[in-house]
Amino acid sequence: MKRTIWPLGLAAGTTLALAPVVQAYGQNSVTLYGVIDAGIGYSNNVAPTLGGVGGHKFQLTSGVGSGSRFGLRGTEDLGGGNAAIFVLENGFSAANGTMLQGGRLFGRQAYVGLSNARLGSVTFGRQYDSVVDFVSPFTSAKQWGTQYGAHVGDADNLYNAFRINNSLKYTSRTWRGFTLGALYGFSGQAAGGSGTGFANDRAWSVGAGYRMGGFSAGAGYLLVNNPSSGNTNGTNLNGAVAGDYIGATNIFYARPVARQAVVAAGAAYQFGQASAGLIYSHSKLDYADRSSFGIHNIEANLSWRLQPALVTGIAAIYSDGFVDGARGIANVATTTHPRWLQINLGTDYSISKRVDLYAAVVWQKAEGGAAAAAIDAVGGPTGAGGRFQIASQFGVRAKF
Template structure:
């Protein structure tokens, strides 16, 4: 009898182990904290003053999340991701009205047919072009973003109500598409989004391209595709949360492409993006942004990494001959104590040239609390990152 009970218990434990082996849930996250100096920020009393501040996410937004998968057999899996951004300075969510403000989706994944997911997700510019820019990676991040992060390469906003498809790898070629619903009766196009992109890897060459369109997000349908954000693309314009610049226009179209080439311990890259904004700030003012980024990263040793980028940006449209253009130089050095923990030092200089009446002609490094009172701004950060 005792042998029977022991055998039964062993069988149950074995079956339980098999069940757990077929499904998994992973807790993961990243904490990025630093001290940032900015030479010039506008203050409520006027003028500009330097600022020393404790910052969260100077390179990568601090976040935690849950990622899970269940093997359904035949190469098919059920998958989910729930990811929340937070401010390590005070422990608050980066978005005040949602728990999982970065990503929240569920779907099916197949080795043969690709992946289909539903929920709050990233767009094609983030997925396919962002990894080729320093702003979309661990080698530069938040402060390296193009002006206002208007092309969203630094993942300042995500798409609600979205259905997304990612293809399997076809000998180095991948593609994807996303549609974000407005979720509004009688307003199908009122705050909807759609996006697509592709990438191709061939030896040391990595190429990617993407497209994103936001329709009528400026109508502020709060249940629509684009609402509040996890980044800082334009703080303080529409409340306490950061909002993408395109959410203040009747339409945003963004497209871009990039290429990386690896040689030895170095990777060189070039990225071009263009964003067209129609009726910005609900006026007749329309403009377009172009960004040209050249970047380089170099593994000096297995523990020491160096990276740098130069970005030239310009705005056009009916802003006229005085439309602003920006020059931005960014650099970073990183030392890894381990695969999970590293320290870094980085700096960014941004200069802008524009007419005195330009709406957007200010120097404002992404992630810095306030724009400059002059045509130049400099920031420097010393920080610590830990991944778990």
């Protein structure tokens, strides 16, 4: 079998050249892949900070439909059903060419490991947790609703608000439709006092998935201890979610978090050219001041493949929040019971095997004790006194 190797070198000044060299070498392969996603977005009532003044916003966007990326995926056959595997995946902005995920070279994924045809795989590195692996594919945001369609604040991490560093991950093979998974992200610190130690910014998760015929389902649990310690000037800048938990415009992470737990489940059924899905998640954030915030998200979605190249969908999301240990959360909730309603509309049209056009409109309203709406990735929550937000996006996506 042949494999393609892409050595990096500088040619003629500062031009970066990729020269493929094909070699015959057993059962090995290295694949270069990627997505380039760009478009035009509009949103209203956007404030740069919680409690700020809101306004209309037009922007050239990158990665709203699918995160722009390039990556290398490799496999080497070791014989006897065993293989060595790796993935290195960079996230970048197609709008300005900069690296995302805090400027990391391979901020989306970076792992290496071993797989066995009967036992599954074990991998080491920066990876997705089990909630993302087993539940997020059922959400409308991951299918056709774009990042704007994520649940309010992405507090359930179903749109990858953060990834897990220093992680050891196991994924079973699929047996009779079932797949199991587990992950542990090390804090990288020795046990000790003063808020540091073995559990300071560590994470772990477990999950399972099932698929048979037109029915599929998944469930997962995620726990992160002291995630805010990985923020700038924190007590552990090399922990499981170090550098990923900084979200100045994320309404739930604007305060130091001592513990975050997420439980989520989803299911879908495909009938003919239509597919219906249902997702539930519960997130609990315990803050450093001993107050806490819990939120239940319920999403129902429906999509239709009107033509082989055209799919359209609609989703409704109800988010029910509860504040404990305080009367509210400044600029987020004025009472102990905030609520949010959200509607996602989206469509996708493939103009070739590798290129598609997509459009989406998301409407979100803050109700009850909720002080602000906050559509994911538009650049900020609603301004002071704002009760709803609308975001729309038209984009083009090329895959290679």
